[in-house]
Amino acid sequence: MTWGMEIDGDCHTLRSAGKYGRLIEVVREAVELDRVAVQRSWQYKKWCAERWKNLFISEAVRDEAALAVAKKKYGKQSDRAAVALRFLRETDAAFADVEMPACEFSSLRETRFIFCPGLLNGLLPVRAFQRALPELERDGLCQVLRADLHPLAGCESNAEHLARAIELGVGLSADRELVDEKAAQEPKNVILFGYSKGVADILTLLVKRPDLASRIKCIFSWAGAAGGSYIADDVYSVLSGVEEDPDLLDKAIASMAPFTKLPEIVQRRKDETEIKLALRDLTTMWRRQFMLEHERLINDLGIPIFNLSGSTSAMEVPSFQFQGAMRLNKIDGNNDMQVTQDQSRIQMPMATDLAMLHAHHWDMSYDSFPKAIRMSSPHLDHPFPKKAALLASIQLAYELGLAS
Incomplete structure (x- = not known):
């Protein structure tokens, strides 16, 4: 059995049992052991995706403006489910309400x-x-x-x-x-x-x-x-065969953001x-x-x-x-x-x-x-x-x- 298969098995077993605290420890140990080899594990990748979504939902419910937008559309759902359904694709209410440990994070020092x-x-x-x-x-x-x-x-x-x-x-x-x-x-x-x-x-x-x-x-x-x-292909196709022309550049930028005016912006680094x-x-x-x-x-x-x-x-x-x-x-x-x-x-x-x-x-x-x-x-x-x-x-x- 390869190391990648072992971490796959550990992740699957712990996820299925809902032992998220231990799963967090196992994954961290695996990354510390070999952060390159762990990338071959499909279960590791799946866990990273689930964990990021879980952490995002936990933080997003604290954003009063975002929560109000979510509840306006999904008012019958829990706060966590409403946020998940409004701001995440391919995520259902059942996953949103899964309880995982809070991240033991205070700050980045180094x-x-x-x-x-x-x-x-x-x-x-x-x-x-x-x-x-x-x-x-x-x-x-x-x-x-x-x-x-x-x-x-x-x-x-x-x-x-x-x-x-x-x-x-x-x-x-x-x-x-x-x-x-x-x-x-x-x-x-x-x-x-x-x-x-x-x-x-x-x-x-x-x-x-x-x-x-x-x-x-x-x-x-x-x-x-x-x-x-x-x-970008479309805009570049217009510009690529044309000599530098401030009016044309303005039009190109305006096609992406009509309220942006090119001459007013890059004064500090105009030459670049x-x-x-x-x-x-x-x-x-x-x-x-x-x-x-x-x-x-x-x-x-x-x-x-x-x-x-x-x-x-x-x-x-x-x-x-x-x-x-x-x-x-x-x-x-x-x-x-x-x-x-x-x-x-x-x-x-x-x-x-x-x-x-x-x-x-x-x-x-x-x-x-x-x-x-x-x-x-x-x-x-x-x-x-x-x-x-x-x-x-x-x-x-x-x-x-x-x-x-």
């Missing part, structure tokens, strides 16, 4: 949480996790660093900025204040949490700087664009703007070729990767995203309005799928947009409980022994 934002970072009316990340830090749960990735730059350029965040602690604070080298504190270990194009930037970093792998304890792909985006390259790096063909060339190298670094993807319907997205969502529906009915499930999930042995969330691409990360904008388009209120998702991810990493 591991820095580095957030890697996506395309248009800083160009939209709010930032990704604008309230949630500062709250995590104010609550003493972890130290947060936002990688200072350019909103309209290619992956290789952004990989250099991400490397500086990992090596030096340079970037932006949770509250989005610039952290320069004089004020920076070098991280000992890091969790990378990538959103959208931020995941493609992370993967590029791993190829360019495999020497940093020992510092990276795990990676969370949050609505990641590891496989590119068909929406390379919108064609940024979009090219998000095309399906480019990302597919990248993974064909580098998947083995990335997998062999032995860094656990956790996938969390979004799922919505065309009737749940902002009106100006409706056409794109309908286009993606022809490919995958569980798209998040920007990427399909296949594009969003990193697919390799070191990767584990944790959950498909009921939220569109922006709802997963952005707070409510200003009321003036929401009056012109529905579904910009973004009720998804973001802090609960971040905390569940940190708790899972801690519980698995991947962060301390």
Whole structure:
């Protein structure tokens, strides 16, 4: 019997018996023994998914706004079931009400949480996790660093900025204040949490700087664009054969977010703007070729990767995203309005799928947009409980022994 088969058997037996406390201990011991070999265990992956959902539900019921949204639709269900049914796909009320031990987590002392934002970072009316990340830090749960990735730059350029965040602690604070080298504190270990194009930037970093792998304890792909985006394909096809034209660039950005104005944003790093390259790096063909060339190298670094993807319907997205969502529906009915499930999930042995969330691409990360904008388009209120998702991810990493 192989070691992988043994952990499979242990997980199955303990899960079936409801001995979750012991199961948590066994899985942590297995990860400490060999965090690469454990990834071959299907039962381990299944447990990680169930545990993340359980932790998420436990935190989400404490979010009064999210709970109110959930109860409005599922008022006859328990609070836990209502939250699960509203914000998780493929999860039923019975699972939501299963009692598991609370995570014995207080805070991360030696591991820095580095957030890697996506395309248009800083160009939209709010930032990704604008309230949630500062709250995590104010609550003493972890130290947060936002990688200072350019909103309209290619992956290789952004990989250099991400490397500086990992090596030096340079970037932006949770509250989005610039952290320069004089004020920076070098991280000992890091969790990378990538959103959208931020995941493609992370993967590029791993190829360019495999020497940093020992510092990276795990990676969370949050609505990641590891496989590119068909929406990016469409925009890039318009831009690729055209000379630089400010008006055309404005139109391209407006097709993704009509209230964003390109000239007003990248003043601090105007010279780094390379919108064609940024979009090219998000095309399906480019990302597919990248993974064909580098998947083995990335997998062999032995860094656990956790996938969390979004799922919505065309009737749940902002009106100006409706056409794109309908286009993606022809490919995958569980798209998040920007990427399909296949594009969003990193697919390799070191990767584990944790959950498909009921939220569109922006709802997963952005707070409510200003009321003036929401009056012109529905579904910009973004009720998804973001802090609960971040905390569940940190708790899972801690519980698995991947962060301390």
